[in-house]
Amino acid sequence: xxxxxxxxxxxxxxxxxxxxxxxxxxxxxxxxxxxxxxxxxxxxxxxxxxxxxxxxxxxxxxxxxxxxxxxxxxxxxxxxxxxxxxxxxxxxxxxxxxxxxxxxxxxxxxxxxxxxxxxxxxxxxxxxxxxxxxxxxxxxxxxxxxxxxxxxxxxxxxxxxxxxxxxxxxxxxxxxxxxxxxxxxxxxxxxxxxx
Ligand code: HEC
Numbered sequence: 390x391x392x393x394x395x396x397x398x399x400x401x402x403x404x405x406x407x408x409x410x411x412x413x414x415x416x417x418x419x420x421x422x423x424x425x426x427x428x429x430x431x432x433x434x435x436x437x438x439x440x441x442x443x444x445x446x447x448x449x450x451x452x453x454x455x456x457x458x459x460x461x462x463x464x465x466x467x468x469x470x471x472x473x474x475x476x477x478x479x480x481x482x483x484x485x486x487x488x489x490x491x492x493x494x495x496x497x498x499x500x501x502x503x504x505x506x507x508x509x510x511x512x513x514x515x516x517x518x519x520x521x522x523x524x525x526x527x528x529x530x531x532x533x534x535x536x537x538x539x540x541x542x543x544x545x546x547x548x549x550x551x552x553x554x555x556x557x558x559x560x561x562x563x564x565x566x567x568x569x570x571x572x573x574x575x576x577x578x579x580x581x582x583x584x
Contacts, residue, residue, distance in 0.1 A: 434448040435448065436448055436449055437449065461561055464546070464561075466543060466546075466547075467547075468547035468548075468554075472543065473540050473543040473544065473547070473549070474540065476539040476540055476542060476543035477536070477537035477538075477539040477540030477541075477543070478537070478539065479539060480538065480539030480542055480543075481538065481539065482538045482539075482542075482565050482568060482569060483562075483565055484562075484565050484566055484569050486569060486572065486573065488569070491565075491566045491569055492566070492569055492570055492573060494563065494566045495563075495566035495567045495568070495569045495570030495571075495573075496570050498559060498563050498564075498566060498567040498570070499567050499570045499571065502555060502558065502559060502567070503515075503567065503571075505517040505518075506518050506522060506524070506525055506552075507525055507528055510529075510574060510578065511527055511528030511529055511533075511571065511574045511575075511578075512527045512528075513525045513526060513527050513528075522551070523551045525551075525552065528571050528574060528575065529574055529575040529577075529578040529579055533571075533575070534575055534579065538565075538568055538572070541568050541571065542564055542565060542568060545559065545564045545567065545568070546561075546564060
């Protein structure tokens with residue numbers, strides 16, 4: 390008999406539970422009651438959202454004066470042919486031809502990145518060109534020697550026609566160093582009597 394009462398009690402509790410759940414009809418789209426949520430939910434603004442906390446209503450703050458940038462500064466040139474000309478007028482190779490370390494590094498970069506198309510001596514006969522890629526003009530030819538260093542930097546940075554951009558593979562400094570090496574190739578081939 391005792392067991393019957395106990396089972397009836399359990400059944401009553403179960404029914405009460407179901408009734409309660411249905412009566413409270415929980416909204417599953419909302420989080421449950423959180424005990425001590427601490428900093429889980431904070432008021433926040435998206436980077437480009439308007440923000441009433443600041444006078445200019447911008448969420449993004451300007452860096453404090455004296456902040457040192459990480460990585461290279463913007464170049465200030467776009468990939469356009471006009472900017473290639475402007476680069477030729479405005480940019481100067483920071484490395485000098487009497488800098489053997491820069492020249493040696495330029496040679497390494499040339500061997501890694503330029504030889505495939507331009508060839509060991511810049512004649513445009515690299516393995517890729519020999520297998521059908523449109524061969525470039527010789528780097529010590531009349532066209533290339535007339536290209537100022539800055540414009541050459543622009544070509545290596547942004548590419549030109551079939552010449553790919555090397556901005557992501559070769560650092561800015563190394564792009565200047567490889568140009569130093571290209572100039573030394575030119576000198577050797579155009580004026581072999583000089584060293
Ligand atoms: C995938 C092949 C390829 C690679 C690799 C390549 N170039 Fe070129 N390059 C070309 C082609 C093709 C041209 C001709 C572009 C044109 O028609 O304007 C060219 C043009 C140039 C020019 C302009 C000179 C001229 O006579 O037109 C320079 C300078 C130059 N490349 C330098 C480099 C340097 C430095 C590297 C290595 C960092 C390099 N290139 C890697 C294909 C390549």
